Amino acid sequence: EAGVAQSPRYKIIEKRQSVAFWCNPISGHATLYWYQQILGQGPKLLIQFQNNGVVDDSQLPKDRFSAERLKGVDSTLKIQPAKLEDSAVYLCASSLSVGGRTDTQYFGPGTRLTVL
Amino acid sequence: KNQVEQSPQSLIILEGKNCTLQCNYTVSPFSNLRWYKQDTGRGPVSLTIMTFSENTKSNGRYTATLDADTKQSSLHITASQLSDSASYICVVSEGGYNKLIFGAGTRLAVHP
Numbered sequence: 001e002a003g004v005a006q007s008p009r010y011k012i013i014e015k016r017q018s019v020a021f022w023c024n025p026i027s028g029h030a031t032l033y034w035y036q037q038i039l040g041q042g043p044k045l046l047i048q049f050q051n052n053g054v055v056d057d058s059q060l061p062k063d064r065f066s067a068e069r070l071k072g073v074d075s076t077l078k079i080q081p082a083k084l085e086d087s088a089v090y091l092c093a094s095s096l097s098v099g100g101r102t103d104t105q106y107f108g109p110g111t112r113l114t115v116l
Numbered sequence: 117k118n119q120v121e122q123s124p125q126s127l128i129i130l131e132g133k134n135c136t137l138q139c140n141y142t143v144s145p146f147s148n149l150r151w152y153k154q155d156t157g158r159g160p161v162s163l164t165i166m167t168f169s170e171n172t173k174s175n176g177r178y179t180a181t182l183d184a185d186t187k188q189s190s191l192h193i194t195a196s197q198l199s200d201s202a203s204y205i206c207v208v209s210e211g212g213y214n215k216l217i218f219g220a221g222t223r224l225a226v227h228p
Binding site: 040044082109 | 120157158159160162163205207215216218219223
């Protein structure tokens with residue numbers, strides 16, 4: 001079974017530039033998550049989709065971050081404009097469904113973003 | 117405030133030795149507790165999931181325990197191998213909606 005795919009793996013940009021990340025979840029997984037993981041910390045949920053609807057985006061800095069999941073499959077996360085504090089690894093995860101108490105989330109390898 | 121705290125922050129052990137990692141949480145309502153292994157440069161991979169009624173679960177050389185009364189969990193690694201070098205993250209699921217609260221992780225280094 002193919003895992004969660006993310007691209008690019010690494011990105012270096014200057015502050016105030018824009019950047020976009022792409023995620024392809026495991027086939028058939030209804031729920032998709034974007035996390036931000038700052039060095040030395042655990043992942044922090046940015047946004048959760050079920051199919052193409054947003055379930056939770058309470059921790060998404062909406063003035064600069066946006067995400068979409070068209071057709072309920074692939075997803076993109078965009079930062080515009082980037083700040084120095086956005087330097088982190090952005091992890092995408094997917095799970096079969098939402099609401100299942102022990103539903104396992106499968107993570108992609110992440111995109112490491114460096115903002116200079 | 118829902119929090120998950122892990123200790124120690126980092127740990128170095130020799131190959132073949134055992135070790136135990138700790139996790140304390142204040143998440144409420146509690147749904148389940150998971151341990152993830154995160155290799156450098158990769159996404160976390162699930163090791164165990166325990167619900168309220170389970171107090172121990174094993175996955176090979178990894179054994180997780182849960183005390184829901186004291187809100188503590190531990191991950192015991194037996195006969196460590198070099199490939200066990202990674203960060204181990206304790207994650208508590210809040211309520212019934214699979215909202216995960218992550219700890220900062222314990223970074224384990226296994227030396228030959």
